[in-house]
Amino acid sequence: MSFAPLVKKSAPAVVNVYAAKTVPQRSPFAGDPFFEQFFGAQQRRQPRVQSSLGSGVVVDPSGLIVTNNHVVADADEVRVALADGREFDARLLAKDERIDLAVLKVDNREPFASLDIADSDRLEIGDLVLAIGNPFGIGQTVTNGIVSALARTHIGTNDFGFFIQTDAAINPGNSGGALIDSSGRLIGINTAIFSRSGGSNGIGFAIPSNMVRVFVEAAKTGKRFERPFVGATFTPVSRDVAEAVGLDRPRGALIENVAKDMPAAEAGLKPGDVVLAIDSFEIVDPDTLGYRLATAGIGKTVKLSVLSGNERETIELPLRPAPEKPAADRRVLKGETPFAGASVANLSPKLADDLDLPVTQTGVVVTDIQRGSLAARFGLEPKDVILTLNGDEVESTAALERMAVGARRGWRFEVERDGQRLTQVVR
Structure with a gap:
């Protein structure tokens, strides 16, 4: 009547993940000509290091570790600490914001303790589970509970919204940790809690292991994880x-x-x-x-x-990958136009899927906006689809570039944003 043998078997494969990112600090007077002229040397600040803490699971003895994407997103440096106290530098093999998963690789001469990945479709409501992770950064912790529900949707923490729900206590820092079954196999990656206070209220969610499996397999082959395209x-x-x-x-x-x-x-x-x-x-x-x-x-x-x-x-x-036709033909628009500083591309089903736009959407899409540019000033945003310019349909990035420069008296353009058609007039 003890979980101790199960914990001894499984806990060594659960690690702590430390991610650090260097963030430049701006002076509150940056951009003010007076203060830049007289106090420019004093206003420069040293960059600040922003760190995050989470958990991870070793799923292959060679050192493959699965965690949540939000734990390591945009990190400049990632380190992992094993349950026995050893620490290693880790490199990022794959990440996907849409499903909130990432795979890290740690090199070592000796094989690591790892967890087998179970078939999450065999889970039933009421099955016993253990959650292992590093809540609040206090060190490895184990909590137990049952599977409270399956196929939970509309949680909103990733693109698929399909989760295992458990009452095993999950708290901040548990993200990326293991949810294991009574045989010590991985059945989910802990990813979210549902709580107004920020602490565990007995409602936690985990990404099913079958999703973890296909993501890890893609990372092993060096390929980017792709969703099948239906059209x-x-x-x-x-x-x-x-x-x-x-x-x-x-x-x-x-x-x-x-x-x-x-x-x-x-x-x-x-x-x-x-x-x-x-x-x-x-x-x-x-x-x-x-x-x-x-x-x-x-x-x-x-x-x-x-x-x-x-x-x-x-x-x-x-099930096929999304096609990449037409070619993206990415361009950064320049000149004295409302589009200057915008990066644009031709929409293909693949790019639409990457940007989480309707796969039937066509045209020219904004992929990035330079800070302080004219495009930013006139309200363009990433994922805007540019539909028309001065009454003419915009069919390609080359056409948009040509049409924008040719408009001398002003610009009237329409964009689609979040399903709404917006019109902007610039004289």
Whole structure:
């Protein structure tokens, strides 16, 4: 009736992760001509080192460590400390903000203690679990609980929103730590707590191990983790829609748009169809569908159970990477125009997916804005899609560059931002 043997077996594979980032400090008088002229030498400040603390899990004896992306994001230096006190420099192999995972690599002559990755689809509500991590930076800590819920969505901590919920105590610093089953296998990476006070209230969330597995496999091969591209956009099924199509309750992913000549269209999917299951796994909402497609992986073919009209069909969908056509043709716009200082690119399905834009979106997108530039002054933001300029449709970055310079009397342009069409006039 003790967890001690399980902890002795598993705890050595859970590490503390220290990330440091150098942050320049600006004087409150920076940019003021008077103070820069008379106090310029005094206003310069030494850069400040910003540090963060989290946890990680060794998943391969060669020194592969999984943690949360937000633990190591933008870090200049990352170190890991083992449970026995040894410390190592770590290098970043892969990271993905959308799923909040990162893989680190530590080199050592001897193999590291590691955890096997379990099949998180075999979990059941009520299973015993242990959470191991470094809460509040006080050192390695173990808490126990059960699986409170599965397939939790709309949590908002990553792009997929598909989590294991547990009542095992998870606190700040536990991020990136291990959630293990009663056999000592990794079933999730602890990532978030739901609490108004910032402390554990018995509601914690972990990224399922099946997502961790596909991310680690991509990192091992040196490839960037990619989600399969379907070429369609989805929305949740509302109660009204469920009644209209004859479903007993709101469930599934309703197809809004299908891009021409893309995998969804080739498979026979149409707007108005409802995806109810994928390879026998029920689809509750679009988040669930995104998770199931990602864990199936590129190169596979999945079977979708689809409600089309009044009939249920089984459709085979091959999973492919997002195409990169048209070519991005990235440009940094210059000159005396409202777009000066904006980095722009032609939207392809791959770039749209990377920027979390609708995959059917086309046109020219802003990817970055230089600080203090004219583009920033006139309100352009990253992920803005430039639709028209002076009444003419903007079809490419080359066309935008040419059109912007050619406009002598002023600029009237339209952008799409978060689904809204905005108009700006500059004289």
